[in-house]
Amino acid sequence: MKKKKPKPQPPRTRTMASLDRFEDGLAVLIVDGREQTRRREELPPGAREGDVLDLETLTVDAEATERLRTEVREARERAMKDKTPPPGDFDL
Numbered sequence: 352m353k354k355k356k357p358k359p360q361p362p363r364t365r366t367m368a369s370l371d372r373f374e375d376g377l378a379v380l381i382v383d384g385r386e387q388t389r390r391r392e393e394l395p396p397g398a399r400e401g402d403v404l405d406l407e408t409l410t411v412d413a414e415a416t417e418r419l420r421t422e423v424r425e426a427r428e429r430a431m432k433d434k435t436p437p438p439g440d441f442d443l
Contacts, residue, residue: 366406369419370398380404 368380368387377388378398395410401423403415 367412367415368404368406370394370400370402370404372400380406382406 366382368382371379371381371386373379373391374388376391378391378394380387380389393409394404398404398411401416401420402411403419404410405412
């Protein structure tokens, strides 16, 4: 009788969240398109809006954060392509 080889397990995916904003003592995270809150003190020191966090370790993933910032910057540039900015001196 032959032994069956165990099926290889797919690599475990980490649950990531983007830090959307702070409200009072809470951090509002976006996880799979949904808002989730955590106490601000649970986050790593220095975490800021726009950072990508690994929810298992509650650490900032610097590479994922930079990728997200690049994606947002490129999407903003595509959206503004061939458009004249409104008059005034302000930056969003």
